[in-house]
Amino acid sequence: xxxxxxxxxxxxxxxARRSREPEIRLDATLSFMRALWALDxxxxxxxxxxxxxxxxxxxxxxxxxxxxxxxxxxxxxxxxILNLHPSTLTEILKDLEKRGFIKRRADSRDRRRAVLDLTPxxxxxxxLHAGTVEASVRKALxxxxxxxxxxxxxxxxxxxxxxxxxx
Amino acid sequence: xxxxxxxxxxxxxxxARRSREPEIRLDATLSFMRALWALDxxxxxxxxxxxxxxxxxxxxxxxxxxxxxxxxxxxxxxxxILNLHPSTLTEILKDLEKRGFIKRRADSRDRRRAVLDLTPxxxxxxxLHAGTVEASVRKALxxxxxxxxxxxxxxxxxxxxxxxxxx
DNA sequence: CCCATGTCAGTATCACTGAAATAA
DNA sequence: CTTATTTCAGTGGTACTGACATGG
Numbered sequence: 001x002x003x004x005x006x007x008x009x010x011x012x013x014x015x016a017r018r019s020r021e022p023e024i025r026l027d028a029t030l031s032f033m034r035a036l037w038a039l040d041x042x043x044x045x046x047x048x049x050x051x052x053x054x055x056x057x058x059x060x061x062x063x064x065x066x067x068x069x070x071x072x073x074x075x076x077x078x079x080x081i082l083n084l085h086p087s088t089l090t091e092i093l094k095d096l097e098k099r100g101f102i103k104r105r106a107d108s109r110d111r112r113r114a115v116l117d118l119t120p121x122x123x124x125x126x127x128l129h130a131g132t133v134e135a136s137v138r139k140a141l142x143x144x145x146x147x148x149x150x151x152x153x154x155x156x157x158x159x160x161x162x163x164x165x166x167x
Numbered sequence: 168x169x170x171x172x173x174x175x176x177x178x179x180x181x182x183a184r185r186s187r188e189p190e191i192r193l194d195a196t197l198s199f200m201r202a203l204w205a206l207d208x209x210x211x212x213x214x215x216x217x218x219x220x221x222x223x224x225x226x227x228x229x230x231x232x233x234x235x236x237x238x239x240x241x242x243x244x245x246x247x248i249l250n251l252h253p254s255t256l257t258e259i260l261k262d263l264e265k266r267g268f269i270k271r272r273a274d275s276r277d278r279r280r281a282v283l284d285l286t287p288x289x290x291x292x293x294x295l296h297a298g299t300v301e302a303s304v305r306k307a308l309x310x311x312x313x314x315x316x317x318x319x320x321x322x323x324x325x326x327x328x329x330x331x332x333x334x
Numbered sequence: 335c336c337c338a339t340g341t342c343a344g345t346a347t348c349a350c351t352g353a354a355a356t357a358a
Numbered sequence: 359c360t361t362a363t364t365t366c367a368g369t370g371g372t373a374c375t376g377a378c379a380t381g382g
Binding site for chain 1: 251
């Protein structure tokens, strides 16, 4: 290996293990980029796992949580909250409905609108904690001082805004 | 699925626009989760855009950057650096090779190994700046004090570690 | 007629699992 | 024979574009 990593070279055919503190030196921006994509990757990995264990993915559960906090939301407003394309949300809602976590009905005053509510099963998922992406995040954050969490959330917001703004 | 088939007019559509500072109030963790997924989403959006404009996605370019800093790396070591499953990297490398950004050859001493190097086109991409995900990130970070950037990178690392560690 | 809301079909990337091919 | 490296086939979720159905 030309790039020598600190950790043991091999693990069976499993996902490459995160080696905290790689011995390699990347320039500052590249290192930050790697951290960003690592987070992205971790989120999806955990989300995938949750799908296997609990029957829904991270984004799906996030939709459940939002509907839990704002029952009667329209599909469009949930899409805006999560910065999702309406058609993406359609897919997710279709799935959630099929699995019996949400109910869709037409708004009585504007029948184009889909009004969303949780089913009892959906409410159980909303209250769920063990095994969720959220639980992992909470666990990681517990060890950190509040100001670091605030700073991170602020910086994440700025990054996300910049990324989605550029065309 | 609720199938409604019938014909009538048409009208275009665009992605739900990011509303900075949503008027809604989410609880603290949910708000943080939203920030995480928003970042994830922004990354992919920008990555997608870069693919259209420059011919490669964020992860693909990151691979190019890594190979640029460590020419002669094996596929496996790049996978470790980026926490990717080897088979995921295979896909990406196949694509990069097809487009002429990298060359693969067998390591002369261990012919199982694929040794990776940039082509001239790959080196141009490595040096590229305008229109990349990295450029957006840099732009966002320019406005921030160094300590906030360091904190964010630290927290991201902890989060990613926790997320990918839990099974 | 025009705009808003939501859905659908088609497409692409990412990333996984599990198995195989090849070499050490 | 066993292990390591990489690839391949198949699968599934996310999320887009563009078209379209339908209601206001």
